[in-house]
Amino acid sequence: MGRRPPCCDKSHVKKGPWTAEEDAKILVYVASHGIGNWTLVPQKAGLNRCGKSCRLRWTNYLRPNLKHDSFTSLEEELILRYHQAVGNRWSLIAKQLQGRTDNDVKNHWNTKLKKKLLKMGIDPITHKPLSQLLSDYGNINALIPQSTRPLDQKHHDPSSYFSRADSSLPTMSPFQEQAASMSFMTAPFHVINEAASSSASSSHESKVHVNLPSSSTITIWSDYLVGDQQECTNEPDIEFLPTEGGEYMNSCSRLGVDLTKQRLLLLLRFLLLTQF
DNA sequence: AAGGACACCAACCGCTGGATA
């Protein structure tokens, strides 16, 4: 049994922002050798960087055809709709947007879109109105015997969280947040693997079909998008087209497992919290 | 003008599944 050498000596490699000179070395290397075996890139390109760092720099910044300008309203709307369908699967979402990386999409979501949704009173995790989540919370609350309710819920009046001066901010108590996250467990999620459902289709034409929520349930997102002039199209289904053979089939079948796991974890957390 | 708060985003960290020896 042989062992490979470590990819780099992390204590001696440079970290932090890349210089134009370093970028140029990567570009020259990739132009002459192509992409592959990133662990050898620092040595061959004359860089004092970890191979992993080189790969990230290339993927997120130097790769050709990457867009470096602001997200358009159309892109924002797509991100919102894909996120509602697949959650924080940034790489999957990014593949649907020409010239955007998963890092771009993730950053834009965390810095802009999540806040926009919250301002609109929409929960960025479930994409449901917070008012509905609170209503769901009330229903869950009714099912829980008084003696088993968590301490913080016993001692806090939920309505007090909305009597603050700034009522526009949808602040919730920890327990309300927990209850809100519970609704995710019952949220519908549709991934139809056409390859699995249609054995007649050729292997290279198989594609995963994600039923995105129709814009009628998304309400008025476009009001908050860049430019504010785009309307949501009534297009309930969008296809996730595979860029490589069978790739999305694997991604989405894994996705189903992830969601089940996530929902089970939430259930476990909820049961512990309510001392069932 | 100063400096604290906030927003943005490039880069890093740590985990996972598959590949490899």
Added chain:
DNA sequence: TTATCCAGCGGTTGGTGTCCT
């Protein structure tokens, strides 16, 4: 079969610029 590495991924951090008081 096992130990280890690699690539990919999502979460997090830290540097920098801008805004606000």
